[in-house]
Amino acid sequence: MSKHSVYLDEEKCNGCTTCLRHCPTEACRIRDGKAVIISDRCIDCGECIRVCPNGARKAVTDTVDILKKYKYKVAIPSPTLISQFKTEFSINRILSALKSIGFDEVQEMAYGAEILGEAIKYELRNANVQKPLISTACPAVVRMIQVRFPELVNNLMTLDLPMEITARIVRKRLTEVVHMKDEDIGIIFITPCAAKTTTIHHYISWDNSKSSVDAAIAISDIYPDILHRxxxxxxxxxxxxxxxxxxxxxxxGESSFISDKQIISVDGIHNVIDVLDEIEGGRLPELDFFEGMSCIGGCVGGCFTVENAYIAKKRIYDRARENINSKNDITDEMIRYYYESGFLDRYEEIKPMPEKPIHKDFKKAIKMMDDISKVEKALPGINCGSCGSPNCKAFAEDVVRGFAKEEDCIFVMREAIKNLRNNMDLSDKSCWLWKE
Amino acid sequence: MTNIYEMEYNVDNRDFVVAGDVSRIIKRTLQRIGVDPKIIRRIAIASYEAEMNIAIHSQGGKISAKIDSDKVVVCTQDYGPGIEDIALAMTEGWSTASAEIREMGFGAGMGLPNMKKCSDVFEIESIVPQGTKIKMTFWL
Known part of the structure; x- marks a missing residue:
């Protein structure tokens, strides 16, 4: 069974159905008054963590204790970390504070991102690439494509995530130049979201990506430590x-590297689904590049951030304006070398993983679909979620597949009670309904 | 016993807010039944075009999809005005769409040719002014 970084704190969950209504893959159910996740469907986007009013939805991440495991500790902060702090603190100051928590080295994910951003330009010139090229920067979007848009898997970029590329560069230097032993090095990503944690820890069995990162600490967990320092x-x-x-x-941000092409950048997982639907339907034929981010605003909207996404965005804008002429050691030759040598490629191919149909036997599945629509016709169609399924259609499917009973619908139940009352012998004065 | 699942939906004319929903429901249903994603893609494209045609050009109509063990049949029927010259309407780029519709990004004259391209069997009949019937068969 697949493991997920998203999990439930049972004590805090009161079965309120909020997660049910927001889950983009209909992976949530309420059973016996508590939320449960259908593992095959969950893409670890973190939407439920964000919307849960009781703080019952959480995600497994590593704690600072993980640092004890390694001799040489490297922090790779997501650029989102910088956006969580006021611009009066310089980037060097924020990174220094992070390092002082117990790291030997800090290397920004933004560094790998700059190499990757330029490499995407080469990739777009590659004649073998299927258009539109789809960004793989957001693991939740990649998993959504594997499950719901298997036909678009071939459009996914074969270059790896910026955090992976940064980690690879660091690891290569430490093992080849400084001659450190691989197992002594601990590369820890400071993550804005659960989706990337899942990638690092290979939580999902069908997400076969190998990671150069060893652990992930949530921005929200390390934020107070940095703030104090x-x-x-x-x-x-x-x-x-x-x-x-x-x-x-x-x-x-990613698309800003390739401004001379037909690009679209979409944020929010429901918007991403809508636009992918258009791409799959062949209705955006002119498109060269698709950048999709599961969270609204992008990574600044991640479920492990502490600052409002729009304020975080403004800070990035302000910092960019201050540093408009900033330069680093990345050269064109370097990018070309990395790209052509295959250093930026994913270790493993992303495979389509269409969700399991309602029955493995096709003929039985057709019959079940017929049964499902019959059950659905008797339902009120108001998608209230009180039954524990996200909507009436999903509930009908749950009933036919044996995961729920029709009486779980309070409207069906009310109707049943009414019929029962009408069928009773009303002349029988001993009936409890007539006792006042 | 043969198992067939059939669904039918109404499509209102000029309702662009919901236009596209029916083909999305058909696509989702085929995914749940476990039809090959490659075939689903073709059916989704063809039924989207059919749905848009009803919304853009007709007085409204309906779409049905019948799922059998060896084929999926998508049928549409609208309430007019009908197509005068079907051969001309099947020509790529030919369209009767108004400037207003074209401004919305529709009416490129690719609807019917696209439906024919995506389906294995494409049948169309039209009577002016009663309406147009289309039957598209996709072998599984």
């Missing part, structure tokens, strides 16, 4: 990124 920390020169890499924290 910001005022008094001795600042080091740690920044290797420019404002361009920082842009990856928000929707459109």
């Amino acid at each position: 910001l005022k008094c920390i001795k600042e080091e020169e740690l920044q290797h990124s420019t404002s361009r890499g920082l842009q990856w924290a928000q929707s459109g």
